[in-house]
Amino acid sequence: MKLVIVLMLTALPLFCYAGSGCQDIEYVIEKTIDPNESENQFIQDLEEYIPGGITEMALREFKQCFLNQNDETLNNFGVLVETIYKSEQYAGY
Template sequence: MKLLSVLVLVALPLYCFAGSGCLLLEQVVSKTIDPQVSISECQNFLEDFAQTPEKQQALADLKQRFLNQSDETLKIFGDMMQIMYSSKYCAAY
C-alpha cells in the first residue's frame, strides 16, 4: 500500500504538467471550441495574430464552424486535443 501511495505521489506532478507545452495554443483551442465564447471575443483574443480584415474574417469563419457543431462533437474534439498533447510525439515539447 505504501508503494502504491509513493507511485501516485510521484506520478501526480507529471500528470499536472501534461499538455501541449504551449499555453497559448491550449488557450486558442479552448476558446475556439467553447460555445460560450463569442466570435468577437475570439477575434479580440487573437488580434495580435490577425491584424488584417481578411485574417479577422478567417477567424470569424473558423469560430462559426465550431459554433455550428454539437456539444458532443466539441467535447470529442477537446478530448482528441488532450490525447494529442499527451502523445509520444508531443512528449519532447
C-alpha cells in the same frame, strides 16, 4: 473552408515550437471550442495574433465552424487535443 481549418491547426504547433510556450495554444483552443464565446468576442480575445483583415475573416469562419457543432462534438475535440498533447509523438515538442 476545410483547407483553412487544416492550415490553422497546423500553424498552432509551429507557434508553440517557436518558443512562445504552449499556454498560448491551449488558450486559443479553449476559446475556439467554447460554445458560449461569440465570433466577435473570439476576435477580440485573439486580436494580438491577428495581423490583418483577411486573417480576421478566416478566424470568423473558423469559429463559426465550431459554433455549428453540438456539445458532444466539441467535448470530443477537446479530448482529441488532450490525447495529442499526451502522445509520444508530441513529447518532443
